Amino acid sequence: MMHARTIIVGGGSAAMSCALQLQEGNQEFLMVTDILGGRICYSDEEKVNFGAYFVMKNYNFAKKLVQRRTWINPFSVTFHNSDNEWFNTISLHSIKRLPQLLLFYRALYEFIKHYQPYKERCQIMDQRKAMAADPYIEEMFHKPASQFIREKRFFQAANDYISKFSYACTGVDMENISALDMMNCCMGLGVPIHRFSFDRRAMETRLKGRIRYGTVTDVRRVDDGFVLKTKEGAEYSADNLVLATPATVTRQLLNLDIPLRNTCKLYVYHVNAVLKKKFLSKEMNVFPFESEIIFTAKMDDSSYLIYTRVEDEKLLGRVCSSYQIIGRKAWDKAMYVYGDAYVEQDLGQGLYVAGDHNGLGLEPTAISGVFAANQIIKRYRNW
Structure with a gap:
């Protein structure tokens, strides 16, 4: 049985960030995962992401995991209200909505002032305590985005622009996403965003042979730590355990009786296509929640990614005159986004939970892994 001071189960943003932070802290660890990358689902062959689509410039931890590529132009977007009504980022329509757009950007500025210190606190304290330290953030975690929009009085601008951008990111409407997640x-409407690539081999090299591939199926707490078994028959023991797996997997492995936020569904198609005329003028098309198509995005090689919330290839005919599918990916449990259930991160005695259970996005997920690593580093520095 192989032993490590710390074992990280999982290979996504939280797990890799935890590993890199432990490595910087000169801590011994081992990562056990079935695949490296998780929802950073980058295809080396097709040069596209089938999971997260962009990184923001202010992603301090997620940027350590990926290689930033081309800038996504926010002015090259067409917003569709219906089959018969659409408008571009800069248009007479946006001038008409300018007063409410200014209200949104004022609200965004206020949000960033609170959110940046919150992210910093989340590196050293669990998210519940980090939220409690700022009533603004705690309220946003529980408040529906639709209520926040009404309170800030930018409903029409949200309907035409902001909700469509949020829907493109999550596949969720304003009634069911929290104000914090929305x-x-x-922030991608105010902070530069970029496409990115992910180099699995480079990450394996950075982690210096500390990855073991396999699917963990059993976790037991023993007197002096933890014992893990994999589907492939391997066994491991550890003093500390970080479960950086999807929330449903974590709950099952630990036999926890806890509520979870519900998940959205996303389906991604990579196509060579000729788009219909009204979808051709800009690099991206975004849609209202009533549309089962979420967004289309033109890639650097002139192919397209098309995201839907229903798995139905026939939907592609709504935006394409002709198409050929190059690749596809189904995310039946894409993101934990519905509701305000909270998963504790520090379960005591060296057991930590990391992931997107309490907040969506690559950066919050990465920070949850950093928090777990920092607790372990602190434990041994205090010896």
């Missing part, structure tokens, strides 16, 4: 997504 504004976190919509």
Whole structure:
């Protein structure tokens, strides 16, 4: 049985960030995962992401995991209200909505002032305590985005622009996403965003042979730590355990009787296509929640990614005159976004939970892994 001071189960943003932070802290660890990258689902062959689509310039931890590529132009977007009504980022329509757009950007500025210190606190304290330290953030976690929009009086601008951007990021409407998650997504309307690539081999090299591939199926707490078994028959023991797996997997492995936020569904198609005329003028098309198509995005090689919330290839005919599918990915449990259930991060005696259970996005997920690593580093520095 192989032993490590710390074992990280999982290979996504939280797990990799935890590993890198432990490595910087000169801590021994081992990562056990079935795949490296998780929802950073980058295809080396197709040069596209089938999971997270962009990184923001202010992603301090997620940027350590990926290689930033081309800038996504926010002025090259067409917003569709219906089959018969659409408008571009800069248009007479946006001038008409300018007063409410200014209200949104004022709200966004206020949000960022609170959110940046919150992210910093989340590196050293669990998210519940980090939220409690700022009533503004705690209220945003529980408040529906639709209520926040009404209170800030930018409903029409939200209907035409902001909700569509949020929907493109999450596949969720304003009634069912929290104000915190919605504004976190919509920072992309004020902060530069870029496509990115992910180099698995480079990450394996950075982690210096500390990855073991396998699917953990059993976790037991023993007197002096933890014992893990994999589907492939391997066994491991550890003093500390970080479960950086999807929330449903974590709950099952630990036999926890806890509520979870519900998940959205996303389906991604990579196509060579000729788009219909009204979808051709800009690099991206975004849609209202009534549309089962979420967004289309033109890639650097002139192919397209098309995201839907229903798995139905026939939907592609709504935006394409002709198409050929290059690749596809189904996310039946894409993101934990519905509701305000909270998953504790520090379960005591060296057991930590990391992931997107309490907040969506690559950066919050990465920070949850950093928090777990920092607790372990602190434990041994105090010896």
